[in-house]
Amino acid sequence: MIRLYHVPLSPFCRKVRLTLAEKRIEVELVEERYWEQSPEFLRRNPAGKVPVLKVESRLMSESQAICEWLEEAYPAPALMPRDVDARYEVRRLCNWFDDKFHDEVTSKLLYERVNRKMQGTGYPDSRNVKFGATRIKYHLDYMAWLLEQRRWLAGDSMTLADFAAAAHLSCLDYISDVDWDRHAAVKDWYAKIKSRPSFRPLLADYVPGFPPPRHYVNLDF
Amino acid sequence: MIRLYHVPLSPFCRKVRLTLAEKRIEVELVEERYWEQSPEFLRRNPAGKVPVLKVESRLMSESQAICEWLEEAYPAPALMPRDVDARYEVRRLCNWFDDKFHDEVTSKLLYERVNRKMQGTGYPDSRNVKFGATRIKYHLDYMAWLLEQRRWLAGDSMTLADFAAAAHLSCLDYISDVDWDRHAAVKDWYAKIKSRPSFRPLLADYVPGFPPPRHYVNLDF
Numbered sequence: 488m489i490r491l492y493h494v495p496l497s498p499f500c501r502k503v504r505l506t507l508a509e510k511r512i513e514v515e516l517v518e519e520r521y522w523e524q525s526p527e528f529l530r531r532n533p534a535g536k537v538p539v540l541k542v543e544s545r546l547m548s549e550s551q552a553i554c555e556w557l558e559e560a561y562p563a564p565a566l567m568p569r570d571v572d573a574r575y576e577v578r579r580l581c582n583w584f585d586d587k588f589h590d591e592v593t594s595k596l597l598y599e600r601v602n603r604k605m606q607g608t609g610y611p612d613s614r615n616v617k618f619g620a621t622r623i624k625y626h627l628d629y630m631a632w633l634l635e636q637r638r639w640l641a642g643d644s645m646t647l648a649d650f651a652a653a654a655h656l657s658c659l660d661y662i663s664d665v666d667w668d669r670h671a672a673v674k675d676w677y678a679k680i681k682s683r684p685s686f687r688p689l690l691a692d693y694v695p696g697f698p699p700p701r702h703y704v705n706l707d708f
Numbered sequence: 709m710i711r712l713y714h715v716p717l718s719p720f721c722r723k724v725r726l727t728l729a730e731k732r733i734e735v736e737l738v739e740e741r742y743w744e745q746s747p748e749f750l751r752r753n754p755a756g757k758v759p760v761l762k763v764e765s766r767l768m769s770e771s772q773a774i775c776e777w778l779e780e781a782y783p784a785p786a787l788m789p790r791d792v793d794a795r796y797e798v799r800r801l802c803n804w805f806d807d808k809f810h811d812e813v814t815s816k817l818l819y820e821r822v823n824r825k826m827q828g829t830g831y832p833d834s835r836n837v838k839f840g841a842t843r844i845k846y847h848l849d850y851m852a853w854l855l856e857q858r859r860w861l862a863g864d865s866m867t868l869a870d871f872a873a874a875a876h877l878s879c880l881d882y883i884s885d886v887d888w889d890r891h892a893a894v895k896d897w898y899a900k901i902k903s904r905p906s907f908r909p910l911l912a913d914y915v916p917g918f919p920p921p922r923h924y925v926n927l928d929f
Contacts, residue, residue: 552803579769
């Protein structure tokens with residue numbers, strides 16, 4: 488049995504959940520209040536982060552390394568292209584979202600508005616929120632530019648890059664921080680991802696104290 | 709011809725330089741003052757970072773995606789094992805150094821002491837320097853623990869994980885921030901890497917205003 492230690496509104500956990508679900512791998516989800524850094528959790532993962540995937544007695548951390556492992560250990564359906572240059576583009580974009588988008592947007596909006604309250608570390612810093620709200624526009628423009636040239640973010644097939652991006656955007660959509668009307672191409676892309684069976688469990692997530700807006704679960708948003 | 713836009717004391721650039729050199733790929737190095745964000749550079753790389761690898765007319769960014777591409781496009785000599793679980797471990801450790809070690813150590817020591825002065829953004833923040841100096845001990849202990857069980861960081865063969873780690877440590881060694889006497893196992897590992905022909909160009913790096921200590925270039929340090 489495979490177990491995933493996660494929190495519902497973590498883009499890194501969501502990327503792994505989507506990858507598991509697309510590959511139809513059964514998984515037991517266990518919520519982990521990682522910020523409390525319980526000794527038991529730190530034993531499982533010295534980096535003190537989620538997601539942590541437990542496969543038999545093996546504990547795995549780092550979402551991108553986990554997803555690459557899932558892709559190699561469970562090759563079907565493929566979430567990476569075969570062509571070497573196309574694979575580079577998938578990895579570049581996963582990193583774009585998990586590093587740059589995370590630093591400029593997710594950490595400035597989601598972590599300020601939700602994580603601070605949940606973890607009891609104070610009120611949102613309005614400068615950060617303002618910065619994130621400005622930067623997300625630039626990122627949505629970049630996605631629209633990519634999607635003008637391609638059916639999916641990294642090329643003409645759906646890949647890990649789409650799940651990395653959708654994982655971040657879905658967390659931000661939970662707190663109504665995505666302007667879907669900015670670009671029809673981005674909205675259409677998200678509608679395609681959102682309607683996949685793998686996405687359903689994410690739409691059922693509910694974080695106490697933070698009820699999602701009605702459009703969050705609607706496939707027609 | 710392959711060209712790499714880089715700065716000498718960037719661990720991410722050094723990881724790519726080591727990978728190129730191990731695979732005996734000829735490369736033209738071009739120093740890029742990325743923090744000046746010249747329009748020409750931003751056209752090459754919208755993320756505004758180094759390294760950027762130019763292969764024919766193609767521009768590639770994100771060091772880990774570049775290294776994975778190099779591994780797939782130039783398979784020999786292999787810097788990734790073939791076993792799926794062993795490949796996971798390589799990627800986990802690359803991420804450990806490029807994410808956690810970078811945030812806790814490299815950015816707190818190297819960026820405070822060197823990048824601030826070079827980029828004209830003020831004096832080192834002594835709290836950051838103190839934090840980094842404390843955390844590097846924990847990371848060296850972790851490396852020693854790994855090297856007690858393995859010949860190289862990720863297993864019994866030399867991989868990208870060793871280059872990721874050596875790239876960070878070599879930058880810190882340039883400013884005398886590594887206590888090599890803390891663990892014989894770590895010192896022995898670094899001595900093995902340092903004596904490789906691929907490492908020589910890194911030892912010849914010279915940053916004006918920051919002369920390296922004498923032990924930096926010595927193979928017997």
